[in-house]
Amino acid sequence: MSIEPASIRHFPAAHPLPDWRNLGVLLRTLLGINALAALLALAQVAAGAAGSGGGPAPAWPAAWAGRYLELTVGVEPHLFLLGVLLAGGRDLLWRLPLRLAQALVTLLAGGLAVALTAWAAALGIGDGAAGPAALLAMAAWAVLLGYFDLRARAHSPALAEARLAALNARIRPHFLFNSLNAVLSLIRARPQQAENALESLADLFRAALRDPGKLVALGDEIELGRQYLELEKLRLGERLTVDWQIGQISPATPIPPLMLQPLLENAVYHGIEPSPAGGCIRIAIDHPRAGDRRELRLSIGNPLPPVAGGRATHAAGNRIALDNIRERLRLYYDLEARLSIESRPDAYQVNIVLPCPPPPL
């Protein structure tokens, strides 16, 4: 199948002017502005305590909370309106030179503060001092933009891509050499099967060495997973059984590369190989809610064979591979993808929920 794979060079975290439609960015903005408001409230309480000089002042935590609540009455509507404006004007802002766009956002914050104060004064609430409110809003947003700028530099595309490349290109050498050995055993007796196996091996390596910044079609990723499991079946024979449950999904859905195969490799390595009797790997791919195509769920489950003397290294091995995928999900989607683990003494399951399609960039 062929789709034009969307580039994901624009990692959500990687633009100095962040994507205000991204959940992670909104959350960070919300927390950042409220933290600044809380800090301001604390400063005012401290100044008040120093100025009042004795007298029965309320306990400072109560005073702080009170002052903070008073501030939020002004801060939250401002934050909400500005958020809407920025989400709407995102593409326009991205087209402007960075410094100009940053200045524009800051001025917009100030202007909105003036407008809100004037409106509040017209309704008879607030003290109507527009100047300080505007300056405070501009200062807070300057700090916030500075933070996103720094964050973008820390996640610069070059760096993110280098990290992705390092994270992607990992096929266990254990698997490679055992597979080569299995293919060698086939060459004389079953040359046709040996050819197929080598072709699959080539596909796996092509996938591992592919540009990690490009999304791939879900259907291709599933095919890669099947090829991988065929190779493992060659080695493990009847010990490995596989149960695919693929729901009403579109094979053209773009997803980040190598989301499935490393998890399958994990499942084989920790769930099947240590068991003389083997077991079944279950793969389910579907939309988590029927009819809702905005999210895609992948889950991979494997049995955990009892191991005499403990399972310490298994847990550790699993964690490394999962940390790897978690890090990649963060680079691709920031906070919008979820990875969860269901771990029982005798079974292990990894669930990944991806937004789909990913935010258009």
Add this chain to the structure above:
Amino acid sequence: MSASAPLNLLLVDDEAPARERLRVLLGDIAGQLPNCVAGEAANGREALAWLNARAAAGEPVDGVLADIRMPGMDGIELASHLALLPQPPAVIFTTAYDNYAVQAFDLAAVDYLLKPVRAQRLLTALQKLPARLPAPQLHQLATTVGQAWRGGGRSHLSCHERGRLLLIPVEEILYLRAEQKYVTARTLEREYLLDESLAQLEAEFGARFLRLHRAVLVAPAAVAGFEKAAGDDAEAYGWALLRGVPEKLPVSRRLWSTVRQSLA
């Protein structure tokens, strides 16, 4: 062995294609070194059962080609148990890729074949069948690699009884007790006499057993309770009662309070 008699070999690998490949290679080198694949096994336990039967029939094999990482029982542990057979075969290890094991083997100067194995390399290895490693060294290797793989020592202990090799799963052992010359291992069913020192066993399985006395290690889950000894009892300060078996184990005065705390 005489120069003309073919080498009798056992192939042990959990992957059927890997055994198949060795068979083909052995066929290729049969002209230079007559050999015969006497059997195949998928893991260490199967291999030991097979070897026991062969030994009982009076047909020992000359060599075992054993994969290092196998489910059930790995190749290194297999080799350490093999050492107790009446006519132990030489063991040649094979591995596709295993950092821990290869490092441990290099340190111990133990030879191994890397998979995919080359016919020439296999021939060389079989021509100078390695001298059997001493059992303590194999125990040490099995412990090192077992620690890295499982976070524990061997999965089984072995003992030698009337020409047969018996395997005792470590998780079934209730206690280990040093007698005059031997160490006995007790499971729910019976006692086994081991040819290993309690100090070695404690070093290997320290995380699994608790010391009660100079001569006693117990599996914590097997302890049902404690009772104080009569004041004039010279043998023990107190006794540990066990689940499922009638014996009582002595607890020394020095360890009494720490043992009771850790099992409370």
